Amino acid sequence: MHDLLQQLVNGLSIGAVYALIALGYTMVYGVLRLINFAHGEVYMSGAVVGYYVAQATTQHNLPTWLALPIVFASAMLACSVLGFLIEFFAYRPLRHSPRLVALITAIGMSLLLQNVAQMSSVFGPTPRRMPPLIEPRVVISFYVGQAASPVTVSNLDLLSFGLAMLLMVVLWWIVTKTRTGLALRAVSYRFDTASLMGINTNRIISFTFVLGSALAAVAGVVDAIRYDVKPLMGLMPGLKAFVAAVLGGIGSIPGAAVGGMLIGLLETMAKGYISSAYGDAAAFVVLILILLIRPSGLLASPAAEKV
Amino acid sequence: MPLLEINNLSVQFGGLRALSGFNFTLERAELVGLIGPNGAGKTTAFNVVTGVHPPCTGEVRLEGRSIVGLKPFKINRLGIARTFQNIRLFGGLTVLENVLTAFNQSLTHGFWGTVLRTPRHQREDRHHEAQAMDLLHTMRLAHRWDELARNLPYGDQRRLEIARALATKPKVLLLDEPAAGMNPQEKMELMELIRFIRDRFNIGIWLIEHDMKLVMTICQRITVLDHGETIAVGTPSQVQCDPKVIEAYLGEPVS
Amino acid sequence: MTNGPMTALPSESRLSLAQPRVPVWVVNLGLTALLAVLWPIDRLMAEYMDPYFLRILVLIGINVMLAVSLNLINGITGQFSLGHAGFMAIGAYTTGTIMHYWRPEGPMIPVAIVALLILGGVFASAAGLVIGIPTLRLRGDYLAIATLGFGEIIYTLIINTEYIGPLRVGGASGLHGIPIVANFFWTYAGVVVCVVCVWRIAYSAKGMAFRAVREDEVAAAAMGIDTTYYKVSAFVIGAFFSGVAGGLFAMYQGNLDPAGFRFMRSFEIVVMVVLGGQGSITGSILAAAILTYLPEQLRFLSGVWRMIFYSILLIGMMLLRPGGLLGSRELWWTRRRIEPPRHPVAS
Numbered sequence: 001m002h003d004l005l006q007q008l009v010n011g012l013s014i015g016a017v018y019a020l021i022a023l024g025y026t027m028v029y030g031v032l033r034l035i036n037f038a039h040g041e042v043y044m045s046g047a048v049v050g051y052y053v054a055q056a057t058t059q060h061n062l063p064t065w066l067a068l069p070i071v072f073a074s075a076m077l078a079c080s081v082l083g084f085l086i087e088f089f090a091y092r093p094l095r096h097s098p099r100l101v102a103l104i105t106a107i108g109m110s111l112l113l114q115n116v117a118q119m120s121s122v123f124g125p126t127p128r129r130m131p132p133l134i135e136p137r138v139v140i141s142f143y144v145g146q147a148a149s150p151v152t153v154s155n156l157d158l159l160s161f162g163l164a165m166l167l168m169v170v171l172w173w174i175v176t177k178t179r180t181g182l183a184l185r186a187v188s189y190r191f192d193t194a195s196l197m198g199i200n201t202n203r204i205i206s207f208t209f210v211l212g213s214a215l216a217a218v219a220g221v222v223d224a225i226r227y228d229v230k231p232l233m234g235l236m237p238g239l240k241a242f243v244a245a246v247l248g249g250i251g252s253i254p255g256a257a258v259g260g261m262l263i264g265l266l267e268t269m270a271k272g273y274i275s276s277a278y279g280d281a282a283a284f285v286v287l288i289l290i291l292l293i294r295p296s297g298l299l300a301s302p303a304a305e306k307v
Numbered sequence: 308m309p310l311l312e313i314n315n316l317s318v319q320f321g322g323l324r325a326l327s328g329f330n331f332t333l334e335r336a337e338l339v340g341l342i343g344p345n346g347a348g349k350t351t352a353f354n355v356v357t358g359v360h361p362p363c364t365g366e367v368r369l370e371g372r373s374i375v376g377l378k379p380f381k382i383n384r385l386g387i388a389r390t391f392q393n394i395r396l397f398g399g400l401t402v403l404e405n406v407l408t409a410f411n412q413s414l415t416h417g418f419w420g421t422v423l424r425t426p427r428h429q430r431e432d433r434h435h436e437a438q439a440m441d442l443l444h445t446m447r448l449a450h451r452w453d454e455l456a457r458n459l460p461y462g463d464q465r466r467l468e469i470a471r472a473l474a475t476k477p478k479v480l481l482l483d484e485p486a487a488g489m490n491p492q493e494k495m496e497l498m499e500l501i502r503f504i505r506d507r508f509n510i511g512i513w514l515i516e517h518d519m520k521l522v523m524t525i526c527q528r529i530t531v532l533d534h535g536e537t538i539a540v541g542t543p544s545q546v547q548c549d550p551k552v553i554e555a556y557l558g559e560p561v562s
Numbered sequence: 563m564t565n566g567p568m569t570a571l572p573s574e575s576r577l578s579l580a581q582p583r584v585p586v587w588v589v590n591l592g593l594t595a596l597l598a599v600l601w602p603i604d605r606l607m608a609e610y611m612d613p614y615f616l617r618i619l620v621l622i623g624i625n626v627m628l629a630v631s632l633n634l635i636n637g638i639t640g641q642f643s644l645g646h647a648g649f650m651a652i653g654a655y656t657t658g659t660i661m662h663y664w665r666p667e668g669p670m671i672p673v674a675i676v677a678l679l680i681l682g683g684v685f686a687s688a689a690g691l692v693i694g695i696p697t698l699r700l701r702g703d704y705l706a707i708a709t710l711g712f713g714e715i716i717y718t719l720i721i722n723t724e725y726i727g728p729l730r731v732g733g734a735s736g737l738h739g740i741p742i743v744a745n746f747f748w749t750y751a752g753v754v755v756c757v758v759c760v761w762r763i764a765y766s767a768k769g770m771a772f773r774a775v776r777e778d779e780v781a782a783a784a785m786g787i788d789t790t791y792y793k794v795s796a797f798v799i800g801a802f803f804s805g806v807a808g809g810l811f812a813m814y815q816g817n818l819d820p821a822g823f824r825f826m827r828s829f830e831i832v833v834m835v836v837l838g839g840q841g842s843i844t845g846s847i848l849a850a851a852i853l854t855y856l857p858e859q860l861r862f863l864s865g866v867w868r869m870i871f872y873s874i875l876l877i878g879m880m881l882l883r884p885g886g887l888l889g890s891r892e893l894w895w896t897r898r899r900i901e902p903p904r905h906p907v908a909s
Contacts, residue, residue: 035703093881099702100642101884104836107829108876115869125866246707281718284711291708292696357784383786391784397777399890400770407767408774412786414767418795421766422759424586432767475786 002147007268013157015264016164020219021241022248022256023171024083024212030188030251031208033099037106038086040238041113042213045082046075046220047229048123051130058131067133075217083213084206092202110234117231127230134159134225160222167215168257174211175253184208188251240267240283247290249297258299308371310335310511311356311387311479316365318351318535325351326535329365333479333511338501340522341515343532344555349515350392352532353481357389358382369479384412388477390468392484392515398457402448402467403439405456409474410435439474445507446470446500462493466500473504480504480512486521494518498525523547531555593758597751604747616746620814622854623749624807627756629834629846631803636832637840637890638764639796640776642706645693645713646804647827651720651820652689653682653805658740658812659729671743679752679809686805687798689716694797698790713828720820736819737812744813752810756803761843763799772796773841833876839886844893849886 021043028036053074057067090109094102118125140153175181186194187204195201223233244263248255263283270282290297311333318326326348333339341349354360356367358379367374374382397405413435420428443449446466451459456467465485472480482501486494498521505512516522522529523543531539531546533555539546546552607616628650635643657678666674689712697708721734731737763769774782775792783789812818834853838845860868879886 029703033703035707090877090881094884097880097884100636100836100840101880103703103706104833105877105880108873108880111869112873112877115866115873118866119870242707243711246704278718278722281715284714284718287711288696288708288715291700291704291711295700295704359780378788379780379783380786380788383784389784391781395778395781395784397774397781399777400773404770404773407770408782408785408787411767411771411774418763418768418799421768422762424590424762428766429586435767471785 002144002149002151003272005144005151007272008265009151009153009157011265011268012261013160013264014268015244015261016161017219017222017260018237018241018244018263019257019260020164020167020215020222021237022244022260023168023253024216025242025245026248026250026253026256027184027188027208027212029245031184031191031205032091032095032102034091034102035106035242036091036209036212037103037238038109038113039212039216040234040241041110041117042079042083042086042234043216043220043223043237043241044117044231044234045113046079046217047224047233048117048220048231049078049217050075050221050224051123051128051229054131054133058133064133071133072218072221075221076214079213079217079220080210083209083216087206087209092205110238114231114234123229123231125231127228129228130224156222156226160226163218163222167218171211171215171253180204180207236280240280243283243287243290246295246297247286249299252297252299255297255299259297309333310337310370311513312366312368312371313352313356314366314368316352316355316367317363318348318355318360319363324535326355326362326532329532329535329537331530333513335478335511336505336509338505338512338514338525338527340526340529341513341532342517342519342522342529343538346534347532348535349532350483351535353389353483353513353515356382356481357387380412383475383477386476386478387481388472388475388479389481390465390472390483390485392487394464394468396456396464396468396471399455401453401455402443402459403436403452405467405471406439406442406474407435409471409476410439412475442470442474446473461488465489465497469500469504473508478510480510482512482514482516484515484517486516486518494521497521501525593754597754600747600750600754604745604750607746618855618858620744620746620749622851623746623753624811624814625831625834625850625854626753626847627803627807627810628831629838629850630757630760630843631800631807632831633835633838633840633843633846634760634764634772635796635800636835637842637846638769638776639772639793641793641796642702643709643797643800644706644825644828644832645709645711645716646800646831647823647825648709648713648716649686649689649801649804650808650811650827651716651823652686653679653808654812654818654823655720655731655737655808656682656685656805657809658737658818659726659731661743661813662737662740663729665741675743675748675813678813679748679806682809683802683805686808687802690797690799690801691794693801694794698793710825710828713823713825717820717824720823732818732820734820736817738817740812740816740818742814742816744810749810749814752806756806757843757847760799760803764841764843836884837879837886839888839890841890842886842888842892845886845888845891848888848893 021039024039024042025036028034028039050071053071054067057070062070086109090105091102094105117123134155137155138152139155139158141150143150175184183194183199183204184207186197186199187201191201219237223237240263241260244259245256246259247262248257248259263286266286267282270278309332311331313329313331316326316329317324329348329352341352343349351360355362358374358377358381362375369385369387372385374385377385397408400408414431416425416428416431440449440452443452446469448463448467448470451463456464459467469482469485485501486497489497501512501514502525504510514522514526526543529541529543529546530537531549531552538551538555539549541549628646632643632646635641660678660681661674664674693709693712697705700708720731723731724733725731764772771782771787771792774785774787775789779789830853834849835846837853838847838849857868857872860871
């Protein structure tokens with residue numbers, strides 16, 4: 001029981017990060033029907049920016065309550081700009097091209113960003129630890145049953161989960177309660193009609209990328225604090241977050257959130273109960289299963305093709 | 308035994324009843340029309356007959372044999388061909404190639420024959436190309452045989468779709484709004500063409516159309532659908548005067 | 563339909579443009595002669611050619627096989643496969659592990675090579691079947707991701723396997739010490755067989771069915787084409803040759819690193835197909851040659867800069883010329899209007 005609960009805690013904590021990244025994938029797919037392969041690298045960029053800003057704040061001896069928001073905000077800002085630029089220069093010209101072409105461009109962009117980050121003038125190939133902003137501390141701990149050690153929840157767990165929840169609520173509010181959010185949903189249903197209705201689709205799409213990138217930036221900083229920063233850190237989380245988005249129903253925002261949590265839990269359980277080597281493969285197995293059983297995902301309704 | 312027989316067909320999409328209690332028969336060399344306002348269920352009927360959608364209840368029989376639940380390609384091989392409301396040509400293939408796809412089902416050589424280019428493979432290839440060109444000549448498309456289908460003018464595209472369907476050597480031909488988007492001259496030619504096809508190839512033709520003049524002129528019988536229900540069946544003159552039909556199209560009379 | 567006198571064949575249809583203008587038996591004879599002449603060429607090259615260039619030639623050959631076989635799946639049938647390296651891995655490890663264990667001598671070597679290459683291809687085909695059937699309903703992006711996932715699963719299985727019975731697989735540290743018996747001859751024999759097979763399939767009545775599936779599956783089904791059969795066939799045939807290419811790779815490299823069979827490898831093959839033009843077989847051959855040779859030329863750049871150059875090249879190519887070098891044409895075609903054949907019933 002203790003193991004199960006601990007894994008639940010860990011799983012949700014990891015899952016929250018996947019959810020944040022997955023939201024970016026799902027929103028972009030919803031409006032553009034494009035799998036933004038470069039999204040994982042946006043998450044990585046958030047970590048890198050966070051690293052440098054954290055260094056600066058540490059140098060100036062800023063207290064944590066001031067430094068942390070500055071780090072998050074700068075990462076979000078930088079990644080929003082990055083996301084906007086990627087869409088503007090690489091995806092927008094291909095708006096009406098075959099999907100494979102856009103997909104290859106996305107993959108190429110992903111490769112480009114990975115390797116730019118590996119340049120020593122930018123970051124370099126070796127992993128680096130974030131300057132200490134938060135002391136990892138156990139915040140909640142409780143004993144369950146006969147276990148020798150308690151189930152622990154650390155402040156980092158709370159940070160990642162809490163931030164994710166907060167941001168998802170904000171996103172939900174934006175998408176459902178604002179005019180822009182309504183336009184976003186219109187564009188994701190029917191692109192051509194939306195533009196005929198006077199919606200500036202270009203602006204909405206840029207907005208989508210900006211939003212998704214900001215969320216990925218937060219995920220990046222959280223993981224940077226928790227683990228470390230390396231230029232290839234976007235690969236696996238990016239892929240897993242994509243699986244999460246598909247699991248929840250790609251194009252569905254609550255789906256991405258649910259999918260992210262589920263993937264986090266599944267991965268943690270796979271690592272715990274099978275072996276850590278198969279933890280990564282768990283995501284792919286889930287992917288295949290979902291695509292075979294219910295490709296539209298858990299929360300979306302299957303769309304039929306009109307003949 | 309009728310060529311095509313449909314009994315008590317019902318199709319439901321979620322809460323929407325697309326077809327209820329639909330009955331229909333078609334004989335060889337008959338030309339029958341299916342009309343009704345938009346959304347009446349006409350294309351749904353075609354889709355069920357060709358195996359695209361399964362029905363909820365009901366029977367569809369081709370020459371006495373039930374075809375419900377069979378996959379579309381099987382149904383085509385048994386003898387039902389169709390055209391589509393929104394033209395579904397193979398745009399990246401040429402006119403000749405579009406028609407050639409129909410002969411795939413009569414290939415007897417397998418992959419080994421293809422790779423080794425056995426005499427049988429070559430014979431079949433030549434035979435099929437000749438048959439395809441013959442058909443294109445009949446349909447007056449032979450002069451465009453090497454053009455990409457997507458580059459054809461609209462009227463030619465519709466005719467190519469019909470030619471392609473005919474190439475599968477069907478017993479029953481389903482035409483889904485073949486005159487859509489045509490000018491009066493083209494419609495005249497189409498009417499001639501449809502009658503010619505019926506007579507030349509001795510097949511049953513079932514036609515969905517919105518152009519009343521065309522339907523009334525060439526169809527021997529007409530079924531009228533509205534909201535999934537059959538509201539009238541009969542000859543053109545009978546259907547024209549049926550008050551329910553008039554109501555369905557024009558609304559209730561002002562009293 | 564009329565069963566009248568045979569119409570003169572359209573002389574310049576795409577199908578007939580792809581046929582040689584000599585009888586088939588002559589072509590078949592010519593191909594056999596080509597295969598025969600490869601052996602002395604190989605001996606000459608081993609003697610006189612700079613081993614570095616020879617190596618590049620062999621690698622080009624392997625990549626040609628990979629690109630052409632993928633083109634059948636992606637370009638001609640329109641199925642979006644991002645896991646081709648997985649098939650290559652299966653072929654490579656099948657051939658590699660058995661070769662490693664068996665270590666044939668003398669006259670057994672050619673027998674072993676042919677037998678194991680075919681075996682590797684068959685196993686890869688089986689994987690193609692396993693992947694092809696369940697993914698039938700998926701389209702576009704979903705199929706791409708599913709194949710990507712399969713490729714990664716194959717990789718995970720490999721790195722977690724040390725031994726299969728008596729055969730050493732090597733797991734994450736790779737398999738070393740495979741007898742190096744593949745050379746220019748075997749590689750290009752494979753290339754000839756692969757290209758001829760794929761070409762003849764693509765430009766035939768069956769090829770028409772593959773293309774119909776690519777253009778519009780619903781319409782293809784309405785024309786009596788068993789789309790399931792053709793989609794799965796594309797995977798099976800494509801996987802077979804990918805497996806053979808993998809086997810050749812194993813027997814040429816002498817060792818296998820599982821990390822070289824991951825998504826990046828699949829992606830490189832996809833780039834070759836797209837650069838050459840999807841549906842263009844000669845395009846894939848050209849692109850495979852260029853993209854194998856180019857990184858070697860750029861070796862003066864460090865790894866990171868090379869990748870940056872490569873990715874910018876890729877993005878630029880997509881933005882400027884997404885159809886690739888040849889589009890869907892083959893190398894020596896031009897699109898021109900030809901007089902239609904004369905027909906007994908004059909129109």
